[in-house]
Amino acid sequence: MPTKKQRRRAxxxxxxxxxxxxxxxxxxxxxxxxxxSAPEPQKNDNGKPKAKAKPQQxxxxxxxxxxxxxxxxxxxxxxxxxxxxxxxxxxxxGSQKGQHDVGTALVIAVIYTVLFTPFTYMIDRWTHYRWQxxxxxxxxxxxxxxx
Numbered sequence: 001m002p003t004k005k006q007r008r009r010a011x012x013x014x015x016x017x018x019x020x021x022x023x024x025x026x027x028x029x030x031x032x033x034x035x036x037s038a039p040e041p042q043k044n045d046n047g048k049p050k051a052k053a054k055p056q057q058x059x060x061x062x063x064x065x066x067x068x069x070x071x072x073x074x075x076x077x078x079x080x081x082x083x084x085x086x087x088x089x090x091x092x093x094g095s096q097k098g099q100h101d102v103g104t105a106l107v108i109a110v111i112y113t114v115l116f117t118p119f120t121y122m123i124d125r126w127t128h129y130r131w132q133x134x135x136x137x138x139x140x141x142x143x144x145x146x147x
Contacts, residue, residue: 067131070124078120083113 002010022030068074087109094101 067127075117075121079113079116082116083109086112
């Protein structure tokens with residue numbers, strides 16, 4: 001069910017009339033579309049052109065973020081941050097029992113850091129390759145549709 005704001009926006013879009021204008025390379029308005037222009041825009045139920053979404057957006061929200069290529073230094077930085085939090089956590093938990101055992105908290109933090117580094121790298125690699133595969137599939141679909 002659309003919200004009141006969404007209904008108002010939809011009503012506003014239906015109230016306004018839109019006109020398609022073609023402009024040549026010199027900036028002059030043309031009566032008819034040039035030969036190399038794209039096909040006529042799709043129409044709504046009301047016969048008005050549909051608004052096109054930006055290619056870099058999904059659902060009218062923020063642009064899609066391209067995942068960076070996986071790297072070991074980035075994975076090490078992330079696991080070092082986790083290791084610091086794990087160290088503080090286990091040090092605080094140990095101090096609540098009346099023991100201030102820095103050594104135990106440090107050993108546990110190092111173990112978590114060492115185990116988390118390859119795990120983070122594998123997740124980054126999986127995310128990056130999955131994004132690349134999806135981009136290739138979308139590129140293939142777009143080129144197939146244009147023919």
